[in-house]
Amino acid sequence: MILAGDIGGTKTNLALYDWPTERVEPVRLETFLSADYKSLEEILEEFLTPPTPPMLLDEIDAAASSEGESNEAPAPPEPVTLTAACFGIAGPVIENRSKTTNLPWVVDGAAIAKRFDIPRVQLLNDLEATAYGILLLRPDELEVLNPGSPPPQRQALALIAAGTGLGEAILFWDGKSYRPMPSEGGHADFAPNNDYEIELLRYLRSQFLHVSYERILSGPGLNAIYEYVRDTKKNEPTWLAEKIKAGDPAAEIAEAGLKGQADIAKQSLDLFASIYGAEAGNLALKALSLDGVYVAGGMAPKLIKKLQDGTFMKAFVNKGRYKRLLTNVPVKVVMNQKTALLGAASVAAALSHAPAL
Numbered sequence: 001m002i003l004a005g006d007i008g009g010t011k012t013n014l015a016l017y018d019w020p021t022e023r024v025e026p027v028r029l030e031t032f033l034s035a036d037y038k039s040l041e042e043i044l045e046e047f048l049t050p051p052t053p054p055m056l057l058d059e060i061d062a063a064a065s066s067e068g069e070s071n072e073a074p075a076p077p078e079p080v081t082l083t084a085a086c087f088g089i090a091g092p093v094i095e096n097r098s099k100t101t102n103l104p105w106v107v108d109g110a111a112i113a114k115r116f117d118i119p120r121v122q123l124l125n126d127l128e129a130t131a132y133g134i135l136l137l138r139p140d141e142l143e144v145l146n147p148g149s150p151p152p153q154r155q156a157l158a159l160i161a162a163g164t165g166l167g168e169a170i171l172f173w174d175g176k177s178y179r180p181m182p183s184e185g186g187h188a189d190f191a192p193n194n195d196y197e198i199e200l201l202r203y204l205r206s207q208f209l210h211v212s213y214e215r216i217l218s219g220p221g222l223n224a225i226y227e228y229v230r231d232t233k234k235n236e237p238t239w240l241a242e243k244i245k246a247g248d249p250a251a252e253i254a255e256a257g258l259k260g261q262a263d264i265a266k267q268s269l270d271l272f273a274s275i276y277g278a279e280a281g282n283l284a285l286k287a288l289s290l291d292g293v294y295v296a297g298g299m300a301p302k303l304i305k306k307l308q309d310g311t312f313m314k315a316f317v318n319k320g321r322y323k324r325l326l327t328n329v330p331v332k333v334v335m336n337q338k339t340a341l342l343g344a345a346s347v348a349a350a351l352s353h354a355p356a357l
Contacts, residue, residue: 001027002352003048003085003118004345006126006338007040009102009164010219010298013341014047016080019349023136023342040087040107044116048080084120085112086348088129088340090165092184096123102164120351124182126340127167127296131159131180133343134294134334135171141336142294143304146313148330150291158289160280161297161334162221166214170287180343185283186214193278193315200271203228213279217272219250219299226253226268235264250299258305269306276307277315284329285322292330296340300333307333 004026006013012034015026032043087109091101096109113121124132134157157171157178166186171178190211192198204211204224215221226249230236240262243252257265276295284293293316300307317326336342 001080001082002345002348003080003082004341004348005040005085005087006129006340006344007087007089007100007103007107008034008126008298009090009100010034012037012040012043013338014043015341015345017345017349019345019352021349021353023346026341026345029338029341034103039105041112041115044112048116082116082118084122084348084351085116085118086122086124086129086344086351087112088124088126088344090126090167093123093125093128093182096121098123098125120354122347122351124344124347125167125169125184127159127161127169128180128182129343129347130161130167130296130334130340131157131169131171131178131343132346133336133339133341134159134296135178136342136346137334137336137339141334141339143308143333143335144330145295145307145333146316146327146329146331148292149328150330155290156287157291157294158280158283158287159294159296160276160283161295162217162219162276162300163298164219166212166217166221167297168283170283170289172287173291185286186217187212189213190216190275191282193274193318196271197275199232200225200228203231213275217276217279219248222253222268222272222299223249225271226264229264229267229271233264233267237262237264240265251302254299254302258303269303270311273303273306273309273311274315277312278318280312280331281316281319281326284316284326285319290325290329292332294332294334296334298337301335301337304333304335 002017004015012032015029017026037043089098091098098107109121109123154173159169161167168183168185170181190213192201240256253265256262257269280293317323
């Protein structure tokens, strides 16, 4: 049995797999709210030692009758024997150790291996894990924004994902297979493309010492865009202000924008999608990812209608002399929300089948 995890700033997904050689469904999958725990080890402790299920009254009576009125408690479940584990972490991984970006955690692969008696534990950047996952996706788990026209010979792929933060990764072709390479490109400087975006940068600089793409292309970033539009256009309806205050700001803004319920929300989504497309195009140029760009993360499936209306792709190809080149780059949206978990599982499976050290 192998263990896979996708460790995000908002939630942590853990799953057990009996993975032979090809993709399989998890034997068990659970989701935890990351902020409710002090460490990944605390979540693993809960996940790997599930409580003994309570017995129903008729089961207790039957057991008592067959065992001479015995009052012994049912035996606890057998502990899971793990051969390998892999975790995608939202943060840089250095020497199999990571200080998470949006959580006050330090995750150490060696410490986890020792505590839970797992022979091999590998940590990956979360986008690196997602990159492994996209190589296993089925066509029905993708939405095509641009079919493109990739060259006959294999080239690089790129991956960008907005969620709690913004992640980026590159997959290079080594002659036999794609090799994911992690990146922290989401923390690079935001580069505005027009006067309206320049004013957005000025607005955010009044709040942050460093304005990265993640400050804009994320759940909190959509809320920051909304506040910028609100404070410049003064067009916030009272009902929406109350919903945002009471609920999840990004979710409320997205819902109102997608349903066309408020101009301020539609304008915020327009700006978000345009900047998202521009940065995806930047990544495509930097990686020369002629085989395609994948748009993943928690926000893309929820905003798929907005990503499909042309705003994203218009900004993606708007690179002057390189417009023709980027028009030929396939762009696909990852609809499977467990892609990072799938990628981590594939790495754990490879570790479990590798020769002993």
